[in-house]
Amino acid sequence: MEYQAILFDLDGTLLPMDQEVFVKAYFGLLVKKVAPLGYDPEKLVDSIWKGTYAMIQNDGSCINYDRFWEVFESIYGQEKLQDRLVFDSFYENEFQQAKQACGFSSWAKKIVDLCLDRGPCILATNPIFPQVATHSRIRWAGLDPDDFEFITTYENSMTCKPNPQYYREITGRLGLDPARCLMIGNDVAEDMIAKTLGMDTFLVTDCLINSKNEDLSGYRRGTLQELYGWLMD
Structure with a gap:
């Protein structure tokens, strides 16, 4: 047809x-990038999963971007939202190394x-x-x-x-x-x-x-x- x-x-x-291999590489790179900003690695990974789960549960009332960062703010406080620029930099740069896991x-x-x-x-x-x-x-x-x-x-x-x-x-x-x-x-x-x-x-x-x-x-x-x-x- x-x-x-x-x-x-x-x-x-x-x-x-392999999704598990990719996620492990991805989180490893992210933790390394933002650790100097004072993020505990285990708590950060748990926070990313909580934000991801919130997006998966999104009911269409807001864009997923807002849903994720709402969760992030609820965990770390509003002042940490300024670190979004660092996360943006990560995806533009260090994230590219995760290609090796694909x-x-x-x-x-x-x-x-x-x-x-x-x-x-x-x-x-x-x-x-x-x-x-x-x-x-x-x-x-x-x-x-x-x-x-x-x-x-x-x-x-x-x-x-x-x-x-x-x-x-x-x-x-x-x-x-x-x-x-x-x-x-x-x-x-x-x-x-x-x-x-x-x-x-x-x-x-x-x-x-x-x-x-x-x-x-x-x-x-x-x-x-x-x-x-x-x-x-």
Whole structure:
């Protein structure tokens, strides 16, 4: 079928990775960056997780950026919000070293290029990162942010996966019919939930995440190479 748009997850889909390995590298770099400002490493990591959880629970009443920093302020106080400039600097600089914790697949660019010939592509990555960090990870995958008509980040989104409202937010914003869109991702809970809106889906199995051990027989699925073959049919 012809799609109005094709949505892609990033981490573990277009950008191969072991999520635990990546998160460990990411937090290690962040702690090293901000430790001179007096942050206790264990408390900082716990605070980042609390802010992330708050974004995942966001009900659409504010952007994820505000939700995260509300939690940060509640833990460290308003005066620590001035350190946002240091965090911004981290994502522009030291965060780039986290690329070493990721893999690479030449199929990612082949697939996106193939889809771009057919219509708009959307990067539907969970919007818990700043734009600069998301654009960096896109480039690590051998792609360009300009490949995508829209990219979800914590500055422009008010919901997160696995909330189905996340997909409604995207399609509503872009005037798309969910039933005429395809969602491609590697996480059964976060990405395949798009089926509840009537979206077509493809579950990428190279870096599969199936935290609830769901039966996968009901999902169209395969490796990135197999996805390319299916798109070519």
